[in-house]
Amino acid sequence: MSAFVGAGQQVYIRLQRKAAEELALAAGLPAFAPPLPSTTVKVRMEVRCPACGRGRVSSWRMHRRALIAEAECPQRHAFVMEPPLRLSWKDEEEGPGVGATSELCVTLLREVALIACGRREGKTRSCSACAQNAPALLTIAATGARDALAAAICGGSRGACQDCHAKAETIIDTTVETLRAT
Numbered sequence: 001m002s003a004f005v006g007a008g009q010q011v012y013i014r015l016q017r018k019a020a021e022e023l024a025l026a027a028g029l030p031a032f033a034p035p036l037p038s039t040t041v042k043v044r045m046e047v048r049c050p051a052c053g054r055g056r057v058s059s060w061r062m063h064r065r066a067l068i069a070e071a072e073c074p075q076r077h078a079f080v081m082e083p084p085l086r087l088s089w090k091d092e093e094e095g096p097g098v099g100a101t102s103e104l105c106v107t108l109l110r111e112v113a114l115i116a117c118g119r120r121e122g123k124t125r126s127c128s129a130c131a132q133n134a135p136a137l138l139t140i141a142a143t144g145a146r147d148a149l150a151a152a153i154c155g156g157s158r159g160a161c162q163d164c165h166a167k168a169e170t171i172i173d174t175t176v177e178t179l180r181a182t
Contacts, residue, residue, distance in 0.1 A: 010076040013051060020081035023050060023069065025179065027057060028142065038062065044142070049073045108178050109134045112141065115171050116153050141168075141175045 015023065028044030041060040049055040055073025062068075062083070071077040113126035113134035126134075133152070140149045150160035150168035160168070 015081040051077045
């Protein structure tokens with residue numbers, strides 16, 4: 001972590017990858033779809049300022065290629081980081097540098113794809129279409145929007161079937177359990 005003082009006495013702190021991932025996961029940042037440049041990012045909860053503990057990190061925005069999280073604390077800390085949890089999750093792209101959080105994301109994405117594809121005894125992999133949709137499904141699951149997730153799984157314009165509602169509920173439960181365990 002490195003810090004420098006910018007205009008208006010705001011303190012900017014650049015976070016290393018592991019610290020950035022921890023802060024983003026604690027805030028519930030939608031980690032599986034990288035934010036677009038020049039956008040605000042919604043998170044599920046505010047977290048205490050990791051630098052001083054006297055304020056809350058409440059404002060998240062994407063600026064060019066950096067994610068900035070600003071705290072409402074007396075020192076006005078702002079945390080600058082690469083967008084956390086950006087990863088490719090295909091087998092051949094996993095390498096020796098994959099961290100524990102990234103491995104967790106890969107496992108969770110595979111599980112989501114398998115559930116959406118129709119997990120059953122003996123089935124160990126999803127089809128390629130479900131594997132491609134997994135990051136979007138996980139982003140929806142992170143919000144807890146069960147009906148939207150069921151509709152995304154089902155792909156129909158009339159709403160989702162009962163089977164897809166059950167899959168959506170399983171995906172949300174799996175996502176919540178996995179994120180709580182970290």
